[in-house]
Amino acid sequence: MLPLTDIPPDARLYLKPTWFVPSPIGLPEGSAARMGNGLIWFQGYELTARRGGERPFRLTIPVAGFADAVARLPDALAERALGLAANISAPRAPLVLGERTIRFDAPQAMAILNVTPDSFSDGGKHMDAPEAAADAGFAMASAGAALIDVGGESTRPRAEKIWEGDEIARVVPVIERLAAAGVPMSIDTRKAAVMEAALAAGAKIVNDVSALRHDPRSMEVVAAAGCPVILMHAPSAGDDPHDNAAGYADVVADVFDMLEERIEACVAAGIARDKIMVDPGLGFGNRLAENLALVNGLATFQGLGVPLLFAGSRKRLIGALSQEAPAAERLGGSVALAFRAVELGAQMVRVHDVKESVQALHLWRGLADAGLSAV
Numbered sequence: 001m002l003p004l005t006d007i008p009p010d011a012r013l014y015l016k017p018t019w020f021v022p023s024p025i026g027l028p029e030g031s032a033a034r035m036g037n038g039l040i041w042f043q044g045y046e047l048t049a050r051r052g053g054e055r056p057f058r059l060t061i062p063v064a065g066f067a068d069a070v071a072r073l074p075d076a077l078a079e080r081a082l083g084l085a086a087n088i089s090a091p092r093a094p095l096v097l098g099e100r101t102i103r104f105d106a107p108q109a110m111a112i113l114n115v116t117p118d119s120f121s122d123g124g125k126h127m128d129a130p131e132a133a134a135d136a137g138f139a140m141a142s143a144g145a146a147l148i149d150v151g152g153e154s155t156r157p158r159a160e161k162i163w164e165g166d167e168i169a170r171v172v173p174v175i176e177r178l179a180a181a182g183v184p185m186s187i188d189t190r191k192a193a194v195m196e197a198a199l200a201a202g203a204k205i206v207n208d209v210s211a212l213r214h215d216p217r218s219m220e221v222v223a224a225a226g227c228p229v230i231l232m233h234a235p236s237a238g239d240d241p242h243d244n245a246a247g248y249a250d251v252v253a254d255v256f257d258m259l260e261e262r263i264e265a266c267v268a269a270g271i272a273r274d275k276i277m278v279d280p281g282l283g284f285g286n287r288l289a290e291n292l293a294l295v296n297g298l299a300t301f302q303g304l305g306v307p308l309l310f311a312g313s314r315k316r317l318i319g320a321l322s323q324e325a326p327a328a329e330r331l332g333g334s335v336a337l338a339f340r341a342v343e344l345g346a347q348m349v350r351v352h353d354v355k356e357s358v359q360a361l362h363l364w365r366g367l368a369d370a371g372l373s374a375v
Contacts, residue, residue: 114152145351150185195218213237
């Protein structure tokens, strides 16, 4: 293991919170740091360096000695490490959506409402029935979802791309009905025209699996609207977001780098940083080992300094680890993934099964509160 002073100056650093503790109470002052403005505390940073597609260096540094340790790095690397640590602990600004505000001092649930014939889990369930789809959205909101994510195009592998006019016809009647009742919504789309129509109908957030790369106008639309945006990592910005011929050298670092670049591109285009969320894109073009690495490395993405959305509900990963259980039989795995994600700092989880997932989040919150108040 190289000492800190031997890290190559052209290496790229990453920082992951570790050594989690239920509370800073009773610990020496300065020995624990807080993740964002939530209920997670930790006592160590795992610092890794990447160079040429490899990680030649990994070291866990106690929070109490972090500043002194990184002071031994070259100036640019020390600045990078301190910036990542500051991002990890920076408060996550709430999403102000008209009369509704979504806070991130406790994890929130986003409900999936697909108005498609072919989505991998619930395709066809609400197709051609906007009233029934809206009723499903009302039920999700009543069950505790902070946000309803309405989508009109499947992004499953090799799904057929649809015309934007058809996508608009699917989602707008549902959004209008939900908006009339004050239900906060995001629009799950890659197309600028669909974004415009959905925002005009009452959606408040754009959720783009291509991180505003698929449609050349999408960045302009979001910037002009001044709305929050969720940037998801996918290996391809083309018609099939799962296309990953190049593969990954290091999936956590590669995804982190792409999301960091997209955040900076959005800020340069006039989108406020406090209106940006990220999603590492579990299951999009990833093999099982890469999906597991993303979950285990989830706390690394806190270094981006923006709220983190985790979408593991009913994903193929669960079936692969449970005797190929079909999507409709992955409730237990979905809840387990959501619980693990919030343990590692996810501020929001995207779910199909709202009632069960919200119950798990309430349990997590109760355990965290009890840990914080323990004497």
